[in-house]
Amino acid sequence: MLRARLIVVLAALVAASGCMGGGLPNPFEASESGDRSIRVEVRNFNFADATLYAYRGAERMRLGVVTGKTDRDYQLAWPATQSMRVEINLLAGERCTTRTQNVSPGDVIYVQIPVELRTDPDCT
Template sequence: MKLRHFGIITALAAAVSFAGCAGGAGPEGKAFSDPYSEKEVKLFVTNLAFTDVTLYGITNGGRIRLGRVTGKKEVVFTLPLEFSSELYLEIDYLAGPKCFTERMIVDPGDHLDLLIQAENRTWDCREA
């Protein structure tokens, strides 16, 4: 497949918010409970483009379909994750290319933000 720049998405907004950074009580209101006892990663997606996309999460455990985000919408997905893992996202545009985010290490309980813009010149995408 031919690689080329395709200006539709922005970087996975490296705004990885760690659930444990806020401090305070754990998920059940217990001060000493493990804040990482969650077995999932939350992905907050904002699609500013008009094109619908299907998202996949790729970890050491394989490829998981997260779902579809229609144009000009916001959606929250959960990705099951039991331990720290390398993660990247595949953004499959309807009638368009497949784009991939950078790889990153995530932990259960992390919150990720993905912003899909109408124009951006920073990503290499593969034509479908």
């Protein structure tokens, strides 16, 4: 059974692979170029279109719409490590909010929208 999950993955390999010579940078810090964003990758296994919102603390930000049975990626400004949850609103009316996770600049967030949202134990 597919579940809506919010999985945080650090992009340490990406940060380390771009280095030439010298010591390796700390993969847990944002680059000096000021990259203060995260990427949200969404897979919608449901037939209904879904509108997604990200919560950074108490701030609600609209990510966009993911058409049924498609994938979509979003880039979101993320200035510092903060709590995050994702709200999923299906066109047919079902709604779900994921569990809260701490997210840092440079993280990649994976969200899967299951066929039956109301039975998913990861949704509140």
